Amino acid sequence: MSLALSTLLYEWRRYMAAVMALALSGLLVLAMTGVFIGIGKGFTATIERSSADIIIMQPGAKSLMGGPSGVPRRFIPLAYNHPDVVEVQPLDGAGGSFQSIKDIDPTMSQADRAKQGAPRQQFVQASIIDTTPGAVTIPTDYSQDLIDALRQPYTVAIDETALKPLGVKLGDKAMYNGQTVTVVAILRGYPNMMQSNIVMSRDTLRMLGQADTGPRVGPLMIKLRDPARAQIVAGQLNQMGDGKWKAWTRQELADANAGAMFEEGILVIIIGGCVVLGTIIGIAITWQTLQGAILANIKEFASLRALGVGMGSLNRIVMELSFWVGIVGVMAAIGLTYLVSLLAMANAVIIALPPVLLIVVGGGLVIIAMVSGLLSMGVLKKSQPADLLR
DSSP states (O other), X not given: OOHHHHHHHHTHHHHHHHHHHHHHHXXXXXXXXXXXXXXXXXXXXXXXXXXXXXXXXXXXXXXXXXXXXXXXXXXXXXXXXXXTEEEEEEOOEEEEEEEEGGGOOTTSOHHHHHHTTOOOOEEEEEEEEOOSTTOTXXXXXXXXXXXXXXXXXXXXXXXXXXXXHHTOOTTOEEEETTEEEEEEEEESSOOXXXXXXXXXXXXXXXXXXXXXXXXXXXXXXXXXXXXXXXXXXXXXXXXXXXXXXXXXXXXXXXXXXXXXXXXXXXXXXXXXXXXXXXXXXXXXXXXHHXXXXXXXXXXXXXXXXXXXXXXXHHHXXXXXXXXXXXXXXXXHXXXXXXXXXXXXXXXXXXXXXXXXXXXXXXXXXXHHHHHHHHHXXXXXXXXXXXXXXX
């Protein structure tokens, strides 16, 4: 075991402030970035968790959040021309006003209800699934009981995050665009951060008079005989489309959706601010902590110099010590972020932590620790062997 690592292990209390500074800096960046990525995944969860292996959208679409993604209806039979395609369904959806029936008193006017603080009608987005067994539009985490419940006419499912804003609970009836619907299921993991969303069957959407029967439909969800060939088939479908559409694998679209979140200027400013703040805090506290720890061990360093150890070797010890402080700080940051993500999940908030984010932030924390160690090297000049005689 190296001298630097053994020093950190046996005198860990002196370095705990540096470790916690790095851990909290990492937590700040990981949590903020993870929340924004989680918001994006909440918007696109229906597609990313669907049974679709390939999604066809307009050639100019960069993501589901990057503008119109619908295609002409005539593309549906064209997609079936590929021998590996077994099912093609458009992702339909709509929107409308939603209000719990218990908030509606037919004897009161709209003005009277407003005076009493009764919840007003809210605009909600409606997305659909096909309730046929194994349909490509059914998310993979939907239970059979949930699918069976949505198969009933005029039924909807709502994520738990939308229950309070909409003022409903399981089994309640509500008015959607003036027609009565029943809440038959509560979803989890599909957070409605900005606008409430309801899920219904395609048949219910048609009964409500909102089914898309025009010449254009939503993105095409495609199921393949062999999902392992998704990348190859997507390329072949793009060749067949001759620039009229763009076929994405589910993973490609998920990555594009995540990237689209960071094209929003305000998000870049917020995350950038967190990174700068975390870096300043991390370097300042880690630098001061390492400097204080080295000063506390200055006699030990002086003894090493008296034994003939050169300043170059002492500097390497300090840098190695800084490296191990950074590694422990990274582990603490990931552990704290995981605990925060569990707490957030219990409150229906998703904190997504993709591996690339952990690698980038972890590498940044190690660099911060190394820079702090570099700034602390000046203290070693006080480690004069003559001081041992005092």
